[in-house]
Amino acid sequence: MNDSILQTSNFIKDIIEKDKANNHDLTIMTRFPPEPNGYLHIGHAKSAYINFSLAKENNGICNLRFDDTNPTKENQIFVNSIKDDLAWLGLKWEKPTRYASDYFDKLYDFAKTLILNGDAYVCDLTPEEIRTFRGTLTNPGIDSPYRNREISENIELFEQMKNGCYEEGSRVLRTKIDMSSGNLNLRDPVIYRIIKTPEHHRTKNKWQIYPTYDFAHGQADSIEGVTHSICTLEFEDHKPLYDWLLEKLKIHHPQQIEFARLNLSFTVLSKRKLANLVSEKYVTGWDDPRMPTLAALRRRGYPPVAILNFCAEVGVAKRENTIDISLLEHHVRKELNQTASRILGVIDPVKLIIDNYPSNISETFEAINNPENPKAGTRKIPFSREIFIEKSDFMENPTGKFFRLTIGSEVRLKYAYIIKCTDVVKDPKSKEIVEIHCTYDPLSKGGVATDGRKIKGTLHWVSASDSIPAKIKIYDRLFTIEKPETETDYLKYFNNDSLITKTAQLEPSIISSKEGSNYQFERIGYFVLEKKYSNNNSPIFNQTVSLRDSKK
RNA sequence: UGCCCGAUGGUGUAGUGGUAGCACGUCAGCCUUUGGAGCUGAAAUCCCUGGUUCGAAUCCAGGUCGGGCAGCCA
DSSP, rough: OOOOOOOOOHHHHHHHHHHHHHTOOOEEEEEEEOOOSSSOOOHHHHHHHHHHHHHHHHTTTTEEEOOOOTTOOOHHHHHHHHHHHHHHHHHOOOOEEEEEEHHHHHHHHHHHHHHHHSSSSEEEEOOOHHHHHHHHSOOOOOOTTTTTOOHHHHHHHHHHHHHHSSSSTTTTEEOOOOOSSGGGGGOOOEEEEEOOOOTTTTTTTTOOOEEHHHHHHHHHHHHTTEEEEEGGOOOGHHHHHHHHHHHHHHHHEEEEEEOEEEEEEEOOOOOOHHHHHHHSSSSSSSOOSSSSBBBHHHHHOOHHHHHHHHHHHHOOSSSSOOOOHHHHEEEEEEEHOOOOOOOEEEEEEEEETTTTSSSTTTTEEEEEEEETGGGGEOOOOOOOOOOEEGGGGSSSSSSSOOOOBTTOOOEEEETSSSSEEEEEETTTOOOOOEEEEEEEOGGGGGGOOOTTTOOHHHHHHEEEETTEEEEEEOOOOSSSSSOGOOOOTTTBBBBTTTTEEEEEEEOOOGGGTTTOOEEETTTTTTEEEEEEEOOSSSSSEEEEOOOOOOOO
């Protein structure tokens, strides 16, 4: 994890500071507890970052624990992808990797302890009956008829549940708390249920019963010695149950602290909505570069440190929030500006012919790889009579502050020469400009005017015969509205222009690029090489993020 | 007409009884062989009403508004 990441204070740090002041021997222990039932996204990154950074700043420990208590939803594929994503971010967890399923035996014993103490009972009500008996938000529930079973009968029944004697859904183990509590989580919550298929990804067919989240999470925290169990706001109502179980069991009692999960503008982060985008084919998969998943951001070329810096800067608080996606992009640009190699590439090319430049020669010019980092060195780029420039860099009838090319105006070709536009050739039918004719100032080699005249506009270009065609995928925000998350018909606001594919001409040095390498195409944006060769043998680049562009 | 949580510029986030700070964004200027970056500046904020106090974003009371909770999901 990057040590240079800027940190502001937050209420969790305050709590930890106080706890440390009260107990000088305290070793801070946190954990990141994903359920292996999906891919990690930027919101998980925030949560992971909080847990990992809190441990690191306090010379503590952070575990990675998979919350794998429900085999109907979880599998090994997600365990692997989550580990990959965390490693990619550079977050290092305490070894070994933990699993809630590691504690199934202990959890089973804890449950028996509860039964023996009269704090839990086997209930034969159907799921529907349990729901009815639970009451409503405003009306108290009523006791299950099985609530006062003999302890010995409960023990026997629970053991038979474990042994697979009963059908799924026929019986559960519930705590005995308070059916009239204003907090529904305290109305005798279910702590064990029967699940026979599919088999668990780790414990296989050993268990026929599985603990619920409420029964597994706190106890797992306790077993591991977690001191601060940090989770999102929706678990606030579970905290009294978390505390109740730990007190009844008389075991180490971690402190649960809740914070507000991340929301990002112009995208969605709920698993269901993301899954819909995939299943309804709005995107090509979970790692489609438009998605907010870590796998997608990686493919998009986001540097991990930019994501970490972003997580550090969004802060930790309890109020609902929607972070402006431009803050994320800011951190991506900030990092890439320092690290990405520059190249010249023309995405929407139009041919430019320098009429007074000899057709039988070519020159090479030295280009700076990264003006922010002299150590990145230089490279050669070829120049010739016919080049490509960006269509948008020529305007026949310029309006406002247009510093680029127009008939009669002078402009600098970066690293090369100053040129002056003399004429354009249009397609007779479409009226589209097909050729721009210019003359160059032979004395301006390197782009400097010998007479000291100021040249305001500088264009990027590539030599027509030496450039390399490439496929460019340009991405935009996933949705057209700021908060699609709050809309039920959010798919209506999907941004149909979120992916645009173009063919570009790139300078030849790009040949030596490696997959995953970040580039800045000067004056355009940041790009990452996705695949060296597409079907037609040209490389494919994903746009990471555009350059900020204040052109009017 | 239950229980719990929250409210500081457009968006986030500091502040813990003493000039409301920072970041992103926006706007303007400077600089520039990237209209990028960088530099400088600007506009913009304490949910409301009372109370305590010399002094309140902060403490107290009462409101208002927003969010969460009725899986054998996590």
